[in-house]
Amino acid sequence: MSKVQLITDIGSDLSERNLNGKDICVLGQPLIDNKGNEYNFEEIDLLSMYASMRSGTVYHTSQVTYLQYKEAFIKYARMGRDIVCTTLSSGLTNAIEAARRAKDDMKEEFPDIKIAVIDTLSASKGIGGPVLEAYEMVENGSSFEDIAQFLCYQTAHSDALFSVSDLGNLYRSGRLSKTAYSVASTLNIKPLLAIMPQGSLAVIEKARGTKRARARVADIITENCTEPGQTLYCVHSDFEEGLHDVLDLLDLDQFSSIDIDLLGPIIGAHVGADMIGFVYINAHKVTAPPEHGKAFAAI
16 A cells, blocks of 8 residues: 655645644745735744734735646655645635646556545645644555545534734735725724635624624634544634633633644735634534545546
């Protein structure tokens, strides 16, 4: 049985602490600010990025390219490894199409290599968490099929919930109208955002004031996170105290561990500084169409 190689992208928010020498290939894309400066994802200092966003800098993201996927697929195929590749949600980027084209173009040269290209319909630790668990399966010798099916299920059932305190970046980047920004600021409205079942990032609720917003986040996690013994993944854009305000409202005994990290640059570029987010498995989530679970095939 061939060894399985995991490939993901920077939208999975796998930090250096998470990776810690693990043989997981993370593909990245540059960030470009509103002054035209380009930043390689490996060189981005997240705290500096969020500080600059508080001062008005706006960042734009690009997507992983066909060439990046093709080069990674060829590299590991030549090593005789089957490949399971997870992409950032198709509701946020078209990278899945580039990955699928790269996979299709591998058929002639590597007919015996199996490749799974999985549209996670998720983001941040909704991808990174399952990938870390899948890595343990790789190390334990699980089959290509079992690993791919596991990632299809876990990413489809991941809830990614975010609360934004500062709406300034959403306004400056054009994702929030001037009128909506003015009204929300005047009324102290704090939006709650989530990755929807179809993979888009959308506002699901609005709360008046920070305290109510955090209480509502805790309520949603309690209502939907009913599978005990899992890791609760927590991310923030230089706002860890906001995370702990929510954690103080939760029964943490239901989780096997609490993982806290800075939000990565992809979602971070969209929502800005002073955001908190939580990712967990929702076993009762209404999931994507059936084809999401049939994302892989031998080629």
